[in-house]
Amino acid sequence: MNMTLIGTTLAALLTIAVYSFLYKDNPFYKFAEHLVVGVSAGYYLVIYYYNFIDPTVVSPVFRLRIGGDAILLGGVDWWMALIPGLLGLILYARFFPKIGWVSRWALGIYVGGYSGLGIAPVMQARVLDQIRGGALPVHALHTGQGWTNLLLVVGLLGTLTYFFFSLKHKGVLGGLARIGIVFIMVGFGASFGYTVMSRVSLLIGRMNFLLHDWLRIV
């Protein structure tokens, strides 16, 4: 027995333990469930340490690599690496009621920074570019392209109207919103079809593992 074979067998047994949940909740499933929580917690902790905390904080601050401090942050001295390290630390201030409020500073930097970061690119990629993609020429109705473009434009306007909350959906607005919901439902259907595909693929993948990689009968 080598490590690979033991590993594959272990993986196969765990796979079967999870599937036993389909019959009913049982100790094998509970074991697998707690195992995966433990393994992945350990995994994340280690990966984050090696790939992030170590190169950006620990190494620059504690090891003072000669001339090489600046590897990640483009010309930053070791003491600059202290700031994010401190920000990370003050998250834990919440365990000390007296200074607990300090932990909000770190959240402020993170949430504020990423909120600001998101605004303009989202406006660009999801609004401007999609306006450009959505305003299609519909005048050439004697061609097939004209009609399909019209379909796209009407569907887009209808969907936008459906998500308009400020007025009751009556009259023209109601009509457009109604067209919108038709498009949304067809879209959801397509999405459902694809999701079925996706989930079935996952099952097939696991079966392929059991039959091909483990038992080697196909």
Added chain:
Amino acid sequence: MRREIPLAITFLAGMFMLVDFFVPHHRVSAAGEELKQWGTIVIAASILLGIGNLIRVHSKKIARRQSGWGFSLVCLSVMAVMLWFGMWPGAKLGPNPLVGSIAQGSYFNWMYLNMDVPLQGTMFSLLAFFIASAAYRAFRLRSPEASLLLISAIVVMLGRVPLGQLLTKGLPEKATLPWLTEAIMTYPNMAAFRGILMGAALGVMAMGLRIILGIERSYLGGEK
């Protein structure tokens, strides 16, 4: 002050990142990079908060011998083993360490590939079964809208697999299931998703602005 300082920090960080998008000056982008780096370090450091909670809840269970405490023991000990295999510094000596390394072939990597990967993949694949039972009990032609959803779902499900493609093989191209599937994806689906994408984008931006301006502050924990 407890309230104002975090709000001021949020405002400054948010405005800076917003301005950064429009200003190509290299010093601005460098500072922006730095700020982003800080943000991600905060998140990376936060993982211990969660692990701490996990340890607290499970060790309480074990200490009180609550039902299922044995499973809690499994959870905590496996985590400890992962940390030992992954980070034990004394074992880093030698050319190809099995402990204290995360490279391919190490114990850490072995546990990841043979426990984490199959378990998560299998839990995900349970969905194939649940989809089938949901399809049987919940997908009803209750309304015209629901019917549309079902019909387009069935067309896509057939149009994307070889067997479905065989069903309409002899027909003219525009009546075949693959063509219909492509048509659904390219027209109604795209129009609807584009609309939803734009709407959701506005929601995201409005919320972002509210956060920067300090109107939305629930994430900081209540009002006091």
Added chain:
Amino acid sequence: MNRLGKFLQIDRRWIFLAILIAVLAPFIWPMGLPIVITKPVQDLYNAVDAIPPNGEPLFISIDYSPSTVPELDPMALAILRHAFSKDIRVAVLTLDPAGYGLAERALEAVAAEFGKERHKDYVFLGFQPGISAVVLGMGINIRNVFPEDAYGTPLSEVPMMEGIRNYDQIPLLITLSGTAVVEAWVIYAHQPYDAQIGAGVTAVMATDYYPFLDTGQLVGMLGGMRGAAEYETLIDRHDAGVRGMDSQSVIHILIIVLIVVGNIAYFGSRKRAPETAGGDAAA
């Protein structure tokens, strides 16, 4: 309650059993149904095929985690095989912490298959957290975000990375993901730096990204195991993707049958006993 109504309430474990049989049977008795190539897959294949051999490297970002391995691993293997068979250099990175081991496994396996040499034909850059920060950072200089490869070799000492500075020297970047990471590549790499982005996504995410194909924000896309099967057909090397397609057909038909039977039973039972009609969902 009448007979049809009872039929509606069967133990769902019978349905689970039917699914299990439907997935297993085609593995044992394969049908070998033909696979038609769709345009987004052909586009991505062409984009990879157009990269000159032994030149600027194809970047592959393995942005998936263990849970989506069955759909995305076959794609990674097929694309890597395509690239290595044409002597295209490959740089692999990951933005998902859980993708580290998976990326390494796929890359090393295919590289060994084709006898490729690390740092000359391929390089594994490893993982960096902070998705948008990494994607944007690569637009300025890859070395800012990946100063060294996953094993600690500085990029300046990796021969194949010589002169590769930012997206201007990357002919194509393919992200394989089951999450919204694809959008981050579009927003932070394609928009500001005009990087050419291709995607391999789970089937469920494919609907979300169709609008991006139309606007050219993505050059091509593989959707789900089916996309992998098409790519495997294009490079003429059948593996897990093609092997699974028969089961896929059978289960789809089974689910459609379940929907139809469920509806017949529901409306049949309702006609005779309207009180069993329960509006259980709001649209």
Added chain:
Amino acid sequence: MRALLPALSLSVSVLLALFPPAGRAADAPLSEVVRETAAPAAVTGLQARDYLDNNDRGDKIELSWCLSADDGAGALSVLEYRVWRSQAPDEQGELVATLEPGTAAHVDTGVTPGVAYYYRVEAFDGALSSPAATAGPAVGRINLFQTSRLPVLVLSLAFFAMVIWFTRLAARGTNLFVRRIPGLNAVEEAVGRATEMGRPVLYVPGIGEIDDIQTIASLTILSHVAKIAAEYETPLIVPTARSVVMSAAEEVVKEAYAEAGHPDNYNPDNIRYLSDAQFAFAGAVSGIMMRERPAANLYLGAFWAESLLFAETGFETKAIQVAGTANVSQLPFFVTACDYTLLGEELYAASAYLSREPKLLGGLKGSDWMKVITICIIVAGVVLTALGVPQFGRWFFTQ
């Protein structure tokens, strides 16, 4: 004859060593020296200047020149052009580009803004280089505004103005109409039912990080739900997949219990971090449903594939289920498997609506009127393209 060749090459090499042709590398192989004795003609008219599209980060310098006279002609045919960059006029500097024959322009993208650079361009025929043409100094100028992004700025500012205006309007007490959102009342109803049955309420705020807007909207709703649960004295279980979300949820729930006047009923063990890994989390939440049997399951926030796993397991435990997410791909499942579903943006609207804080309505109203503007722009675009005005699309092309 056979002896003549080495002798000839020897004499040539001696001559070359004494009188080296310009630009020739001193260690060029002997055999090539024999074949060629003259370098290709130099390029002419080399110019170097700041790259002018007003959008760059000042890290680009544009070069242009006239092709070497030997480009594409005869035995001295140019194989490549070599571009060197230095910071002093008489230095060779660093090789920054090798270009194919026929190229007469290049954009050097690797410069530091504000630094003066000198460039040398040589034509190379495989063995010998032409004399270098030089140019400089050129400075990459930093631009303070990326003009190609002006449309983004204009639309963003218009949007901000509307959001702020509506927020102020709401703060002054103006009644802003928002259409009824089906399924919103169901949230309170669900908590009520759990109380009747004496079983807990499960609230899953999604698996998004705290910077995901859906997570923040969900925390606002959580605060509302926690207040009801506190009043009804019903246990509230909140499993989370992100550490920061967990600590934020702790704050939100603790505070809601305090506001409802039951601070002692707050149980920190019910706000649980389970796992960052998607399906480890999903499996553990299913476990909670099977073992602790909550009577009401609320899934509000950013969900991905785990949505159906929750909804189906919850159905099996006969819980009343309310879901809401802006992740469109998951909506079909929530819609079919849950009792009530908030569609897409309704999630944001719900957070504004439920918190009973009129200020939050400003964002919703702003988005609404931005949608009207968007619709107008699309219609205008369609009309303009129909009239044959192509500028429309160009204006929206941003980089």
